Amino acid sequence: MASTETRRHGGAPVSLDVAAEMLRAGRIVAFPTETVYGLGALATDGQAVARVFEAKGRPSFNPLIVHVCDQEAARALAVFDADAEALAARFWPGPLTLVLPLREGHGLSPLVTAGLDTVGLRVPAAPIARDLLKRVGAPIAAPSANLSGRLSPTRAAHVAEGVGPRIDGWVDGGVCAVGLESTILRTQPLALLREGGVTAEEIEAVLGRPLPRDLTPGRVQAPGQLSSHYAPGLPVRLDVTEPSADAVLVGFGPVAGDLTLSASGDLREAAAALFDTLHQAELRARALGRGRIDVAPIPERGLGRAIADRLRRAAAPRP
Ligand code: TXA
Ligand code: MG
Helix, strand or coil, X not given: CHHHHHHCCCCEECCHXXXXXXXXXXXXXXEECCCCEEEEEECCCHHHHHHHHHHHCCCCCCCCEEECCCHHHHHCCECCCHHHHHHHHHHCCCCEEXXXXXXXXXXXXXXXXXXXXXXXXXXXXXXXXXXXXXXHCCCEECCECCCCCECCCCCHHHHHHCCHHHCCXXXXXXXXXXXXXXXXXXXCCXXXXXXXXXXXXXXXXXXXXXXXXXXXXXXXXXXXXXXXXXXXXXXXXXXXXXXXXXXXXXXXXXXXXXXXXXXXXXXXXXXXXXXXXXXXXXXXXXXXXXXXXXXXXXXXXXXXXXXXXXXXXXXXXXX
């Protein structure tokens, strides 16, 4: 059937040059950022953006993050207040997404913003992402390059196994350095919408005041706020300190486990390893005939809060 034909593209690894050409031509291509791999489409091309939703199986009411190569490109799309200026100056390029009021004449497809009058913008730091944005010369909408509700990809192999057959290609840039999605912050009114690669403490230090949090599950403002999200294919149990015969144990610090997020208890190392370790734990559990993934306690400070947030969603009852 023609509809099956258009849905299965059988993506393959492509060079940066080819990826840029494909994106400019309206194709959808995954690429590495310092947080996770994103599934990119030209943000001005509604049909390309629609294919991203389709490939992910994502509900179309969720807006996508728009990636730009620098602050100037960001200013062409959105209006910056003093807080946004200060945060962009301090954290861009890097793992912070700012939700800002759209500027008139922005040219983005309304599908990208899900019809909202704000846009989530980010200048990524990973050299491949920056190079790609420069070559394309236009904003790229990119959600994480995973099937909706599943673990975010931090290696090209995760992309290949997940959305791979449904997209046009991907750029292999090795392992993502941060390993957690970007922090999402709205400035008007100011609120933290998703914990991520930049900690709340770092943001508060720049703003000079406490950060209201708007992470209320139920009032879904970002898919990362759905209670079950970032889920591996097996049940997950948290705060486990002892190995058990029916589970693979993911350790941290003093809890050794079958695998570990960081033997030395380093939160940055644990963040970078989180999604890949959960992928590996699932493979290991299936190979050993174990039905569950157990995870050691993670201290909820700094990056530990974003890690604990992702783990709670991985452990939440599935819809
Ligand atoms: O690190 C990241 O942020 C990765 C890489 C690829 O950049 N991207 C990512 O995208 O995690 P995604 O689509 O999985 O999550 C983007 C989040 C969504 O939860 C979406 O609802 C929120 O950003 N978002 C985007 N625009 C928004 C807006 N105008 N208002 C509120 N939330 C918005
Ligand atoms: Mg995602």
